[in-house]
Amino acid sequence: MNYDVIVVGGGHAGVEASLAAARMGHKTLLISMLAENVGATSCNPAVGGLAKGHLVRELDALGGQMGLITDEAGIQFRILNQTKGPAVRGSRAQIDMDKYRVIARNVILNTPNLSLAQETVESLIIEKDVVKGVKTDLLNEYMASKVIITSGTFLNGIIHVGEIQKKAGRYGEERSEGLSASLKNDAKLNLSRLKTGTCARIDSSTIDFSVMEEQGGDELPSPFSFRTNREEFRANKVQLPCYIAYTNPLTHEIISSNFYRAPLFTGQIEGNSPRYCPSIEDKVSKFADKERHHLFIEPQTRDNTECYINGLSTSLPPEVQREMIHSVVGMQNAKIVRYGYAIEYDFVDPRELRHSLETKKISGLYCAGQINGTTGYEEAAAQGIMAGINAGLSLQGKEPLVLRRDEAYIGVLIDDLVTKGTNEPYRMFTSRAEYRLLLREESADTRLGKYGHELGLISDAEYERIKLKDEQIRYGAQLLEDTKFTPNKEFNALLESMDEPPLKDVSTAQQLVARKTFDVQKMLKIMPELEKFDDYIKEEILVEGKYARYIDKQSEEIQRMKKYLKIAIPEGFDFTKVSGLSKEVQEKLKSFAPPTLQAAMNISGITPAAIEILHIYIKIAKRDAK
Structure with a gap:
């Protein structure tokens, strides 16, 4: 009954926190209300997205698990914002929700130093402002000097479906009341309320996909994890399509005529809603001039027996949900398997935390995930691994790992939370990162791999691959900077053959690749020395060359900011x-x-x-x- 670290809650934050602590050599216990729901993807069947993909890549670079599970359970992979600059592109994967959960639980059960218990934590054991352990509903007392709370939406959760209210943490699952009271009364933490929601799930056999727009994955899919073999992944990954549908004026009329029954507008819901992932009734209310909204029809598993209707999150009554779904072209005969709902829950003011995610008031007590006011699997997992790492470092008598804003999106996420707090579910965006040119997805391993290796979460072999990649990119980028071309007849003829304007002055290869029209093939024509690298490295060398001037400028800004x-x-x-x-x-x-x-x-x-x-x-x- 004695452990080094106890993690309360088996969602994405709990999975990453418990794995990090155990892999750092500490005896760890993960307590989950339902063992089979460890790693459950409660809402959408997807991982990543704009800025969220950055978090998963950084998590992977530190030795986290989410990227690896996504690569195994993924059924479609896409790079969003492909036509835009690499700093704002984002990896996104549709996943088999059932498979993801099974893989996560199996990893937990097969990790040395890590135990899993199916119980409900009712209260914290605190003595003289120091956490000592937890008490459960089975009257068990587990002792540990570090406790990490990753309770998600379960603290005093209330589900809303129209006028109906249910006390639950997820539909069909009990909520946690005792722990919420203990955090407030025993730990003296400041708690408030937030609200999030989900959409209805539809029987796939009742959807007419032929009248919808098909959206496939990338022809050459990229894995999330730097540790996944890229060539094998591309050769073996079978992808499923998603589909795009639209709401219409009839849909909006059905919704708006039932505003008086929407918990969001009647005062039934007290917590603040996510600004950037609004319910359909919120969208129809705020954007009354829009004639339609996108709906993304996403398979929940490889068998595609159920579909998630991304963009149609709602807490309207069941009969209204049926009517509005049937108004969408292609879903006239749709059968609802699970109705959408809103959920309201307690969260801890993140300003109660240090940058290590340890609470300021109670020594040894950490919070990670939605309990800190965030929304999304990726934000939760990123906090989870940092809480697990810092609990482990504290046990080793070492300083916490605090990532800077210019070092990682994870640094931006945690800094925003603990210094500024939040009054609505916090979601990561590329616009939140001032130094996003330095924080590109593909550089996550070279930025953060050293930390993962030092912590023992990244193996020696994996770290050697990271160092080799970094060396190759640096070598190529330096070669572009050092190599100069003169505007002679022979070289200008080469440029002309590539439909490029001729040189008027002496230019470096870096200046040439900075042109918008320059791609990898053109770069290789002027720099055949780079042919020896694989395609992935060539692409990264090109990116470094294109953005070198801006990256240097941003690096100078960072140094100036640190001074003043x-x-x-x-x-x-x-x-x-x-x-x-x-x-x-x-x-x-x-x-x-x-x-x-x-x-x-x-x-x-x-x-x-x-x-x-x-x-x-x-x-x-x-x-x-x-």
Whole structure:
């Protein structure tokens, strides 16, 4: 009954936290309300997406499991934003939900130092502001010096389907009441309410896919994990299509005429909803001028017996759900297997946490996942691995691993949460990362692999592959920078054969590949020395060459930011006289009166751009004072 680390909750955060702690050599217990639901994908049958794909890649680089399971359970793989720059592209995979859960549970059960118990944690054991363990519904007491809470939506969860309310953590599963009370009363943590939701699931045999737009996977699919063999993956992965349908004016009329029965609008739901993943009734209400909304019809398993209707999340009554679904072309005869619902639940104010995800008030107590106010499997898993790692490092008497904002999307995620908090379910976007050119998906392993290796989560062989990749890309990028071409007749003829404008001045290969029209094949024609690398490395060398100037500029900005964040803000500084700052920002700065630019940066809603402007005005004020 004695462990080093106890993880409460078997969702994506719990899986990654328990695996990290156990693999670091610590005796770990994962407690889940239902053993067969460890690693369950409660909502959509997909992993990744814009910015979320970055989190999964970074998680994988640290030695996490989500990327590997996704590669095995995936049934369709796509790179989103393919036509845009590599910094804002995102990997996304449709998964077999059933297979994903089975794989996750089997990994847990086959990991040394890790045990699984099917129980419900009712309370924390705390002595003198130090966590000592947990008590369960079976009256068991498990002791540990580190406890990680990854309870998802189960804390005082209430499900809403029209006027009907059910006490549950997921449909058909009990909620956790005792733990919520213990976090509030014993740990003295500040709890609030949030709301999220899901859509109806449809019997696939009752959908007419022939009238919908087919959306297949990439012809050459890319795996999520850097540890998956890319060639074998592409040779063996069989993909299934998704389909696109649309709502229409009739759908919107059905929904709007039933607003009076929507829990979201009647006051039945108290918690704040996710701004960036709204329910269909929220979309119809806010965007009344739109005649239609996209619906993505996604298979939930390889057998495709049930489909998830992405874009149709709702908590409207069952009869309204049936009517609006039947109004969609291709779904006139659709049979609902599971109705959509909203779920409201308690979460801990993430400002109660340190950057290590340990609570400030209770030593040894960590929180990770939706309990911290986030939404999404990927955000949860990223927090989970960091909580597991930092619990393990603390047990070893070492400093926590805190990733910087310029180092990882995970760093942005945790920094946003613990310094600014959130009053709505937090979702990761590329726009949240100031240094996204440095944080591309494909560089995650070379950025973070060293940490995974030092922690013992990445093997020696895997780390050698990462180092080789890094060396090859650096060599190629340096070659592009050092190689120069003169505008002679022979070279300009080569450019002309590639439909490229001739050279007028001496140029480096890096300047040439920076042209929008330059691709890998053109790069190889002017730099045949790069032919020896595999296609994956060639692509990365091209990207490094194209964005070299911007990457250098961003690196300089990081160094400048590090210097001036320490700058003091003069006492009595008048923020209202700083033009270029919004009134809201001026009022926040006036209210908090931060002593330094670093303190100002930690205020919710204060952006790096605002800090830049403030820095300029501080310099002006100091000059005028002299």
